[in-house]
Amino acid sequence: MSAASRGILSHLRLLSFSCRVEAPHQRSFCALPVVGDSEIETSSRVIEAKPGVMTPSSRRTGAIGVKCGMTALWDKWGARIPISVLWLDDNIVSQVKTVEKEGIFSLQVGAGQKKEKHLTKPEVGHFRAQGVPLKRKLKEFPVTEDALLPVGTQITVRHFIPGQYVDVTGITRGKGFQGGMKRWGFAGMPASHGASLSHRSIGSTGQRDAPGKVFKGKKMPGRMGGKQCTVKNVWIYKIDPVRNLMWVKGQVPGAEGNFVFIKDAVYKKPDISLLPFPTHFIPEGEDTTELEPLTVDLGEVDPFMAAD
Amino acid sequence: MLGGVSRRWVASAVRHAGAGYRRILAPLCSSTSSPPSSPSFVLRPPANKLDTHGELIISHNGIFKPWIVANKYSVRCMTTVGNPEVSSGQESSVASPETDKPHSIKFKRLDKTAKHIMNILDKEAVDKVQDERDIPDIRPGYIIQLKVEVPENKRRISSMKGIVIARRNAGLNTTFRLRRLVSGVGVESVFPLYSPNIKEIKVVDKRKVRRAKLYYLRDRMNPFKK
Secondary structure (H helix, E strand, O other), X not given: OHHHHHHHHHHHHHHHHHHHHHHHHHHHXXXXXXXXXXXXXXXXOOOXXXXXXXXXXXXXXXXXXXXXXXXXXXXXXXXXXXXXXXEOOOEEEEEEEOOOOOOOOEEEEEXXXXXXXXXXXXXXXXXXXXXXXXXXXXXXXXXXXXXXXXXXXXXXXXXXXXOOEEEEEEEOOOOEEEOHHHHHOOOOOOOOOOOOOOOOOOOOOOOOOOOOOOOOOOOOOEEEOOXXXXXXXXXXXXXXXXXXXEEEEOOOOOOOOOEEEEEEOOOOOOOOOOOOOOOOOOOOOOOHHHOOXXXXXXXXXXXHHHOO | OHHHHHHHHHHXXXXXXXXXXXXXXXXXXXXXXXXXXXXXXXXXXXXXXXXXXXXXXXXXXOOHHHHHHHHHHHHHHHHHHHOHHHHHHHOOOOOHHHHHOOOOOOOOOHHHHHHHHHHHHHHHHHHXXXXXXXXXXXXXXXXXXXXXXXXXXXXXXXXXXXXXXXXEOOHHHOEEEEEEEEOOEEEEEEEEOOOOOEEEEEEEEEOOOOOOOOHHHHHOOOOOOO
């Protein structure tokens, strides 16, 4: 009886204590942003859509692409290049996040389009609040402050230039439950020499009594694929500004029709003097239906003859 | 302010949901008036071709031909999806909001859209190669004379003659299999039909064959004798 009452009492005390502690916090929490908001509105960070100068530390926004499939083309020297086609489907900036409001400088990019009935109410509310058309896919790209773009800015394929390297992120194809040889590249076990019933097994999983356990993270058979993966340093071979198509060399993760996210390469950094910064703005009066596809300049030296 | 803009977007999207037919017609007019100036870009064909195409459409005026046009336009549709506001500035006939809703490329499922785009690109690439070079029709049973440039071998041109024993149709990646005898040994080589390294294809003889893959010739010593 007494124990129970003591328990209730302590609960009450705790409650009151927490209340007392929380109250000033809440007040301060409320107060601060209000001040901050007013400051923002008065000082007003104006994000203009005008070309800027790219510094080595600045980071541009990425884009959302759709993997269309793979093919192979011959370049002008007759070498065959494996190609993945990416389609930048109507990319626009759908939200701008700033340090003052969200604590980070980033741009939310939307791709594709969707009908209102196919979106949830909160999603529709987000698009309405930002004043942008309804989008199929959203992705946030952290940028530096100088690379911010106003909401509604189009990100076309000319954001990238042929010959630059990009990192392409996507969800790999799911491969189901796979063994150690396929999943982790294990060597397997001998085909003969008395091996029985264990040609593709993983072999030993650890030591003896000393640890007496299998270490965490041991590579074992299991579900493979269906995970996010980034292919780095993908070379852009060709872009088509009219149809917002991009031909890149080699593979990118995912199946046909999957969304992939394209960013400037982290390792093989593109030449900052050539890149359109913060993005490529379509000049006034330019007929976008008459633009030629841009192919990478392969130089004048024949690679096959220069090999000698 | 912001709410107003968004409402405009939503409303326009709903309003113009069925405006696809108009959009198909409008760019047709615009393209005939100003022929595109891109010889390399096959999807928008050269001016003379475009004219003949236009005549065809007018003369037939059936169900089938306009469908082709719609299909042709579909690719440019793809672009207008990409930039509805710009197209509104350029083409007066196409208003900006209606460009983003109806377009004739497959839209509901993204994998089908992707496939559709790849088909279009593949067709374009094949048409481009066929415009540039005259590639004869190659079928199994033809005996052909080939001149192939080998870039890896200092771009020397090697010539070979043999019988086509198979053809694999795959758009730009179409290949054929050539069987010939080199010093008494049968050699089969696979060539991409549209490769720029094939400098010349000459059909020497046409054998009458009754199947598509002549793999039975492997069991015969001399492929030229049947």
